[in-house]
Amino acid sequence: MQQESWISKIAFFFNKVLALLTILAYILPFLAPKLFPFLSVLTLLMPLFIILNFIFFMIWVLQLKKKAFLSAVVLLIGFTFISKFYKFSETNLPESSHEFKLMSFNVRLFNLYEWLPEKNIPEQITDVIQDYNPDILCLQEYSPNDAVRLRNFPYKHIVLHGNRNKYGQAIYSKFEIVNTGEITFPNSSNNVIFADIVNQKDTVRVYSMHLQSIKISTDIHERLDENKSKFIFKRISNAFKEQQLQSELMKAHYDSCRYAKIVCGDMNNSAFSYVYRNIKDNMNDTFEEAGTGFGKSYNFKFYPARIDYIFVNDNIKVKDFRTNDQVKLSDHFPLMTRLEFKRD
Known part of the structure; x- marks a missing residue:
């Protein structure tokens, strides 16, 4: 032998x-x-x-x-x-008159603090939104900006915080918004906002979430300069504990909702986490239903990070799902999906 x-x-x-x-x-x-x-x-x-x-x-x-x-x-x-x-095949069902398009995008305050060198980031983000032409638009890390032109949405729900520089979240809709609200988190500037939207005969509640950040830089050199892996792990684990509470508050809120639900936004956690499992519950992940590839949603070097999501109830059909990692106007990439209520 x-x-x-x-x-x-x-x-x-x-x-x-x-x-x-x-x-x-x-x-x-x-x-x-x-x-x-x-x-x-x-x-x-x-x-x-x-x-x-x-x-x-x-x-x-x-x-x-x-x-x-x-x-x-x-x-x-x-x-x-x-x-x-990773998804090996995608779904792209034919368009119909009953479907609607939803887009979710963490816009990083429209480059308010000039993280990116380009001066026209707000205009470029506007162009991306107009090119996709969603019926419902959810923006995380939103900040008021005169260069952002979203005039084709007659309805909106915007929640802002802060003193000198306002920031928060926004939901824009081409369909009527009949009710709005916010889920606040203790000791955190993060939150969830929601809007009840009437599309033809159907009412859907759309939640836009922005959970606690784990604050890991996309710059590999910056991470190495910290030279304290224990500190990084502790910071991540503390963020996960906060996210647990936030996800539980969020789930308790939407469990009482009598409408069909769409939950989207920046979870700041992976699809293998307790927080993902808790928020998704029995809803469908639109990436798993109709996406392809890694579904990368965060611009992290050398790693296909998927931390932004769109979840829908089982009575909503997912006809298409895409992320666009060529749109490098934020540290996140936009998520886009076509949806349709299932009919008996």
Whole structure:
């Protein structure tokens, strides 16, 4: 019998550690972050874990080794998680007179503090919105700006906070808004706003959310300069605990809603988290229903981060879903979907 090389032994040791971490990450969405806040950070790494398990699986298969069974089992257990990470095919159903289009976009205050060097970011964002021409538009990190031209929406609900520079969220609609409101979060400038919108004979409640940020820079050099990985992990775990409370307040609110629901916006967390599972509940993720690729919604270098979502009730058909990672006018990318109420 041929003796196993030390390289193979070391590789399989890391394979076993990876398998353990992946299984743990599978369990964490079912556990409240306040119970294990530090471990909850692992949910952000789930896509990387899945990719690495697949690489180990292929390495052992090509060598015809039984070690491949370990990663194969891990991948099979987490099969339902894969569609949250990557979609191989998309849905694009024909247009109809009954459908409506919704767009959700964290616009980062229309570049108020000049994070981007271009001077006409508000005008460019306006052009993107007009090109897609949504019937309902939800904007997170909204700030009043005279250069933003949204005149084709007769109805709107805008909630602003702050003193010198106002910021908040906005819902614009081509359909009548008959009721509005806000869900405030304790000790936080983040919030959720909602509007009850009448489209023909149907009334839908649209929630626009902006949950607590984990405050991780998109600049890799800035992260390295901090040189304090423990501090970063602690900051993320604290944010996850706040997001747990925010998601529970939000769910308690919309559980009492008698209308069909659409929940969209910036969750600041992955699709493998407790917060995602809690807010989504029994609704459908429009990316999983009709998207393709990674569904990347946040401009994070080297990593396909999906932290913005559109969820809909089961009585709403998802006909199309897109993100546009070529629109680099914010640190987020716009989400766009075509929807239609199911008829009996």
